[in-house]
Amino acid sequence: MQVFDSPAEDTMSNTLVFFVNGRKVTEENVDPEWTLLTYLRKNLRLTGAKLGCGEGGCGACTVMLSRYDHERLITRHYSVNACLTPVASVHGLAVTTVEGIGSIKDGLHAVQDRLAKAHGSQCGFCTPGIVMSMYVLLRNKNLPSMDDIVQHLTGNLCRCTGYRAILDGFSSFTGDFSTRVCSAGVNCCRVKKGSRRPFQNVEARSHLTVYGTKENVENGKEVFIQNGCGNSMQNGSECIDQISHNKTILYSNRNVGEKWRHGNPLINHDDELKNAQNRDPNQSLIQNGGGTASQNGYEGYGCANQNGYDVVPNGRKKFNSEQRVTDQNGHGITDKKYGGNSHQNGHGMVQEGDGDIAQNGHENLVEKGYGYIKENRFKDVRSPYGENKSRLFTETNGNISNVSQKIIENSLKENVKMEGKSSNVISWTPYDPTQEIIFPPELKIMSKRLDRQMLEFQGKRVAYYRPVFFENLLDLKDRFPHAKIIVGNTEVGVEVAFKKQHYPILINPTRIPQFTASEVLESGVRVGAAVTLTELQGFLMQIVNSHPPHLTKNYSALLEMLKWFAGQQIRNTASIGGNIMTSSPVSDLNPIFVAAGVTLTFAKLGGKREVVMDEKFFTGYRTNTAQPNEVLTSIFIPHSKQDEFIRTYKQSRRRNDDIAIVNAAFKVEIHPETCVLSNMKLAFGGMAAKTLTTPRTMKELIGCKWDETLLEKGLDLLLEDLPLNASAPGGMVEYRRTLTLSFFFKFYLGVREWLTKRTPRLKTLLSPVDLSVDVGSDSHSGGYRGSSQRFSQGSGIKEDKYPVGQPFVHASAFKHTSGEAVYVDDMPHREDELHAALVVSSHANARILRIDETPVLKMEGVHAFFSAKDLPGDRNMMGCLLRDEEIFASQEAPCVGQVIGIVVADDQATARLAASKVSVLYESISSPIITIEDAISNKSWWGPWVILKGNLDEGFKQAEHILEGEMRMGGQEHFYMEPNAHIAVPKGEDGEMEIFTSSQVPTSTQMQVAKSLSVPANRIAVRIKRLGGAFGGKESRPLCISVPLALAASKLQRPVRITLDRQEDMLITAGRHPFLCRWKVGFTSEGRFTALQVNLYSNAGCAYDVSGPVMHKAMFSIDNAYMHENIQITGYVCKTHLPSNTAMRGFGAPQAAMFAEEIASQVATFLRTDPVLVRERNMYKSGNVTHINHTLEHCTIHRCWTQVIHQSKYNVRAMAVMEFNKENSYRKRGLSVTPAKCGVAFDRILNQAGALVQIYTDSSVLITHGGVEMGQGLHTKMIQVAANVLKVNPENIHISETATDKVPNTSPTAASISSDIYGMAIANACNELNRRLKPYVTLNAKGQWKDWIRAAYADRVSLSATGFYRIDEVTDYDFEKQSGQPFHYYTNGAAVTEVEIDCLTGDHTILRTDIVIDLGNSLNPAIDIGQVEGAFLQGAGLVTLEELRYSPEGSLLTRGPGAYKIPGFQDIPQEFHVSLLEGAPNPFAIYSSKAVGEPPLLLATSVFQAIKAAVGAARAEQNLSLVFRLDSPATAERIRMACRGHILEKLNKKMVSEATSTENPWSVTV
Ligand SMILES: Cc1cc2nc3c(=O)[nH]c(=O)nc-3n(C[C@H](O)[C@H](O)[C@H](O)COP(=O)(O)OP(=O)(O)OC[C@H]3O[C@@H](n4cnc5c(N)ncnc54)[C@H](O)[C@@H]3O)c2cc1C
């Protein structure tokens, strides 16, 4: 029995007191409806934390809370989702935001610095949240493991990067980072006798960034740059899988032989490369990994890293105090005051202290202290180009001048010689846990008092109480029985924000000891109801570690489940009591509690009672037997018994941070000798409106022996006990029923294993099931094992192209990680600014009978409501091609989500509330057309368009075989992390207006706003600083939002702002088109295609938007990489009553590639031949003519293909996969290789670009161009281009924004083509400036940039120039004439992917992906590799996890990250290798580069085909047909159902006998 003292004061306070980033904040009577995020962003103007979803699902809002624990005298730090944390709940806590840990001005924290340098940010919107999650982990564990890191990041999403770079960056903080042995195994210098001692500090080799620079390697030499382990490599030996490619720079972050493999991040610098050039004539090894290296012919005794110089043969030198050494690798100075070891490749290391330093080519290492380097390289590198000026572009030099090529070359050579490296300065900020910011001392003193204060805050609509006495709480609950208890607010917060619940009274019990204490009792443990899940984890772990295992099985089961429960931030705040009391049917804990038989203690004024939690506790959907005036105070969990066995199961759509589709907890008690079942509890979630048990099954199995008879009986009984109606909410009826049986089957085998381990002789007794048979993974498995990134810039990028081709970090990377990057909603509020919210239709294909806004206009704070009546006639029409869309629905609502009106109010909350109260009366017109099939039967389409090449009939006649099939590919939500945000600011005269918008097409916003407001376009200036991702979703659809906003601002003549919440953004803006493909292919017995006929149908939704061009691109791309002599493609754009689908990364090509690969696979399967052969037989070669009459020049598909097959060891692994599949029945692997050819160009007219380059007299350069920076690194590349053409230091160049008043008539930033066209436009402008400067350069050849600028200015020469570029070769395709050239060139690639599936649950894991892609001479390999990885993972999401579900009435059911799952940290390939094809300059684009944004997405076909191969292996074992249909996405549901098996047979028989109706499904496939 615990005795609680009375720690509280009997004082009531209405003042909220907390600290933010060390500063005290006090707020009188704070509004309880405010979240911490709103408070930080609006009141404190701390906009680093972002609003990505508002429902705890994305982590963009992550901040750290710290609480001083007076009992234990320690400070507890934990991450939370600020979007769900009521600000009222942080009384007495310290809040740390991303701004609080570091800034560009005051110095970045190591987490911020390393993430930026690891290229871990693209659009940067997710980045502050990711930084904070990692930061909190480090505050709690300063040498975390990789598993810790992944676990702590499960609550964070990123849509851009593909996560690899983030993980590699953060791997530098891991405990084992400095001691791993590389793949050289025993030859690794770290394990060799006499080797240097292990590094004692990770910073000793913290060379994070990663990519290489120019390659200066002579013919025939090899250069490897390895990030893998930082250990020794001898010349010619290969660290990574013996990979060897001429002139290939290899970056590998892989470390073989350990569970977690990653490498030391690295730096590669020109000097090293140059050194490499000068060294051993055979091969050069450059290793940056960890600073221990063996050398050309020398063994690294210690930690030398030698590049081509044999000065330090043993890699170790002792230096005397004050000795100055200049013999390191040809460069640099080591200044060592106290002796020690110093090994340096290159430059300017200054060390004080005694220790080993391995340094790769960089300067300014400052060290004080013993044994290891604390401060490595750059103290403070904030510019992406580095601050150290002593390189190619020095401060004094200011530029490499020259307009005169000769001068350039000389100057360049001279600089390279002198400085030996580029300005791509990369190093780490060291991490020193002792230097972390401290808990505010004032708060430490105050917090005891603050913790004991009773709080009461009275808001406009909500009152908030925080009692500190148990009795007060009971009294409050008695007075207000319907008051909501809130602890973590993770459930209540979501209900309020998205289910429009209103709870007028909130009571927080977290300062009452009875609710937060946990104790161990003789027969179990008692846990306070307000104990958080993280606290519960810690507590249970202690018990498990300190008690005999037979007592702790219930706790272990809970711990297993908690691993898969939400993300870290949610676990840190969500309470055990909150989970129970929510009584969700998919609660992960309740099935375990029921199975374990926990007892709940409820209290109310005047008494308490105990309730055993069994099936009777739950009374319906989210209801239980608790009385309104009762509170749950604690949960008693019993110890387990010797003869008990308990297991839990959870299947969700995504591995992590996802609620269950079905979960279960099973417990049995079995006699150890007789194997007879004496007790059983089976509890299921996800099978009804509440947690269920299966009384009949349990009753009938008790008394049976645990053998196969019991198994079969159990399966049959479960089918009876767990029926599911065809229209059950959540859908997936068959799958869910299958899962219940699969879980039971797994449990059955698990129990057998346990029994036979306990009593080995039972092994024979319990046969016949073969116990060696695997049972599929009991829970999701995963874990990132490592990666490599390889590129070679070949001969194309010569020194005179510098800095083009350099792997600079993103120009905003440091702003991303410090939270200083400004997005639209981060912009300061103007004094008279108002807020808007949209009213959207809740019906599809409905007549609008009446809109009644009158009550809303009477609401306090509401200013106006605008609708179609305010935009008469054509002003209300929009559409990029057809103008067939109404901005405000006037008479009819074509879809759910159509904008009907806009409400303007003082603040966002009022505007949203008011919008929800505008009453609209609808009348159904007719049943809406929702699916493609509906549209086909109603002949509701645009088109069809036809492409015909050759003679189809003839082709089919030549065919030895003909196959026909159908495949569907679902749509995809863009899920850019920054929801739509726009601000319209009227200028007060001449109809002028400025619009700050998150659009990727500034000109369309400008033109449409001008048209709708009836002003000329020259009055509207659209400005875009950056976007938090777009992926095509911010092309045309934002007009639905920005035009109503502009109207409101114009009418009210006040600035108006709108930011959509995630759910409405997803509803209104729609996404990628779902496609249906009906195909018929003729082929020979060798697998050569003779004829292909394809009908493509896309679901366009209710408006045309860009659906025609999307279909056309699909038709142009249907060949993917294969030659077809006779082909006919017909494209139908189906018009339905869904929100209009739109552009999305790939623009029809991913669907086409998917179908092309499916057809190739089906042919191979039919012929029972290797799919590789069928693909190779039909693969394009240079000179082939495509079905749209495009002659392929410089076709590199085959090169990518052969290289990826070779590099991935495809053939060896294919054998291994076969072996694996032979040995495993319920887990199968699949391996596939697929090529991709992606056409690059806009429609003819859009292939044009403008730029403006301005030089100021202080010699700085400002560039504006028509492209929008949305994470793809466009501005960074453009700076590189301009720096090269002008020959100025890139640090001198700035890009501020994209603005229609600076560069007019912009094309969309889309189609992957922006670098091509804006690069050329900028080069054009820079060349013009060079031409004007030439006389001054010639006159003063020894002068500098600033001299020439001043001279030109003094001479009254214009220092600004516009640039323009257009692509002439591209023409629109004429379907009548069957002619045209819609593509400029193609980006090609190939990928090998291996997956493993669990045949019982449908879960999948991507084990490894290798990609080889041709990006010509990459403008920036770091950025390009980031694009490849990000696009690939987005594609992997498209073909596996991301499933949009619509109700039969056309309402999107999967809104927000809770319902729609994009890949998370644990969904990336466990091994991920990306290589850029070398030596393939592209003659068609700037600096011989190629477009990168979209093409890699097509390579995700390899994931789908690998899954299909694995499913095929499962089917082969059952002698089922291998020609089978699997639609995309290959969700767990689809994979499981396609695997079939005896469980499914059982279910099918049962369903036939039940005559289960298929009417009224919960969702339909559109
Ligand atoms: C992003 C996200 C992911 C999630 N993932 C999962 C998941 O994987 N698995 C899962 O099971 N759940 C999940 N949840 C649901 C949720 O986190 C849990 O149910 C959580 O345990 C609720 O705890 P809380 O303290 O936040 O509850 P609150 O939101 O504070 O309260 C929830 C309900 O419980 C009541 N309540 C709380 N404490 C008491 C008490 N002592 N006495 C009486 N009533 C009380 C409240 O009045 C309220 O009705 C997720 C939620 C989010 C937002």
Ligand code: FES
């Ligand atoms: S905004 Fe808070 S988790 Fe997404």
Ligand code: FES
């Ligand atoms: S960088 Fe992560 S969402 Fe854009």
